[in-house]
Amino acid sequence: MKENAFLRRVQESFKEIVVKNELNEKNIDVSCSVLTAQEAIGNPERKDFPIQKGKEKMMQACFGCSYGQAFTDMPNTFSGKVKELTTMSLETNYERAVFISGVNAVLRELNMADHTIHCKDDGPKACSSELAEMIEKEYGTPKIALFGLQPAMAEVLHKKFPLRIFDLDDDNIGQEKFGTIIENGMCEIADVEAWADLFLVTGSTVCNNSINNFLQLKKPVIFFGTTISGPAALLGLKRFCPQSS
Structure with missing residues (x-):
């Protein structure tokens, strides 16, 4: 699959932020866990969301006191350092989900992104x-x-x-x-x-x-x-x- 030029731009911008905030040197852990449908969206009235049917899973990254999420059809867990996100290959859906959920969590912690946690129930x-x-x-x-x-x-x-x-x-x-x-x-x-x-x-x-x-x-x-x-x-x-x- 061809390289995603958009994601490379995101990765380059993210790397600048990581360096500016000295997050590489602090070696802060980023962990990703896969959420169940109920953990992700609670119990909405409808029962036909893709995550409820098993078509997608939600990966959630935790950084500091903040969380970031990404829907993917290729879920798995990941534990590493922030600096790994800045050089990660983005060739598979799994790698992109790790990267995106991690970016969302870090930017939320830095107050540079908001509304990073999926709504639930109604x-x-x-x-x-x-x-x-x-x-x-x-x-x-x-x-x-x-x-x-x-x-x-x-x-x-x-x-x-x-x-x-x-x-x-x-x-x-x-x-x-x-x-x-x-x-x-x-x-x-x-x-x-x-x-x-x-x-x-x-x-x-x-x-x-x-x-x-x-x-x-x-x-x-x-x-x-x-x-x-x-x-x-x-x-x-x-x-x-x-x-x-």
Whole structure:
């Protein structure tokens, strides 16, 4: 898989911060643990989130008194030093999840990123209502391309806006849900951009190496979720995640 230029920019920016704050010399441990579905999102009313179906796992890094998270389909544990994140290979989904969760935790500890912990219980439902209100206020009634099937969001959005949903899960692709047929996320982005007025994109794209597809679009892009909290703060991406902590 080709190198992720976006993640390299994140890594370079992060390295400067680590050096500036003398975190290399302090050799502070960063540990990553894999959370269960209940630990990650509690008990929301809906039961069709990817993490509940075993399609994704959440990795959580702890640094100082702060936590950072990343959704991935290649979970495992990691324990090391902050300096290892600045030179880590970012070729696999596992490496990217370790790196991203670690970056999120460190930046949270430095007060450079916020909302790094996933919302729980009724949080996704409240988030989705807030999202619809924000979109209506800022964009009117746009045609929305949702990349990453977030069921609570899709449930609310499809009632208010023209909506197309794209996903990478074979169990979802081709199925009719929320008033539309779920399309393959491995698609021709230019064709989607010709239709859409607004892209809503899961922050997990930063871990599965597909985020570069959305960085050159002329249409507005809003990333959602805790995974992209640190990278979004570092590189100025628009992110929506109001119910996270």
